Amino acid sequence: MKTYESLLNDNKSWAAKKLAEEPGFFRKLQHVQSPEFLWIGCSDSRVPPDQITQTQPGEIFIHRNVANLVVNTDVNLMSVLDYAVNHLKVKHVVVCGHYGCGGIKAALSNIDFNQVLNMWLRNIKDIFRFHRKELETIGDEEKKVNRMVELNVKEQVFNLAKTAIIQKCWNSEKRPDLHGWVYDLGDGIIHPVVEMKAGTDIDPLYEYDDL
Numbered sequence: 511m512k513t514y515e516s517l518l519n520d521n522k523s524w525a526a527k528k529l530a531e532e533p534g535f536f537r538k539l540q541h542v543q544s545p546e547f548l549w550i551g552c553s554d555s556r557v558p559p560d561q562i563t564q565t566q567p568g569e570i571f572i573h574r575n576v577a578n579l580v581v582n583t584d585v586n587l588m589s590v591l592d593y594a595v596n597h598l599k600v601k602h603v604v605v606c607g608h609y610g611c612g613g614i615k616a617a618l619s620n621i622d623f624n625q626v627l628n629m630w631l632r633n634i635k636d637i638f639r640f641h642r643k644e645l646e647t648i649g650d651e652e653k654k655v656n657r658m659v660e661l662n663v664k665e666q667v668f669n670l671a672k673t674a675i676i677q678k679c680w681n682s683e684k685r686p687d688l689h690g691w692v693y694d695l696g697d698g699i700i701h702p703v704v705e706m707k708a709g710t711d712i713d714p715l716y717e718y719d720d721l
């Protein structure tokens with residue numbers, strides 16, 4: 511494990527290496543940012559979005575939280591979504607979970623994680639309840655968690671489609687497409703589990719009129 515001083519030293523050598531490879535690298539990025547992707551991922555340190563997709567600075571706009579949730583009262587996430595969709599004009603929004611997610615495991619347990627974490631994890635317990643029938647047929651605990659990871663990603667993609675931010679943009683500009691992916695910590699591969707192209711029909715209960 512690195513010490514905090516080595517983070518600063520390694521940052522200096524990274525910057526020097528980038529400059530050597532491409533002298534205009536930082537100058538080019540200083541004044542514009544036009545990423546095509548918004549990435550909503552888990553905070554887990556083993557799932558670094560830019561490394562696992564080999565993207566460079568400037569290519570993806572990133573929001574991360576415990577278990578990659580899209581909670582409609584989360585001002586932080588909604589601000590990121592609004593900015594990415596309406597100002598950066600991203601073409602794709604990716605929700606990426608990962609097998610073996612600690613947040614999902616915690617939510618499926620009965621452990622009291624105290625006030626704030628309990629509040630956050632409650633969102634996940636609700637998803638378990640929607641899919642209880644299927645999940646309760648899975649005997650193996652690890653398999654159950656991993657299926658729940660996939661179902662969670664799907665629900666979060668649906669949660670994006672329920673927002674007026676996404677619906678408005680679908681109506682006027684036919685973007686962004688929504689993607690739900692799951693990263694496998696065991697082999698580093700990302701598995702797509704759901705896709706909603708811009709304009710896909712959603713449950714009318716969540717549709718807004720006159721956007």
Ligand code: CO
Nearest residue numbers: 552554611612
């Ligand atoms: Co996680």
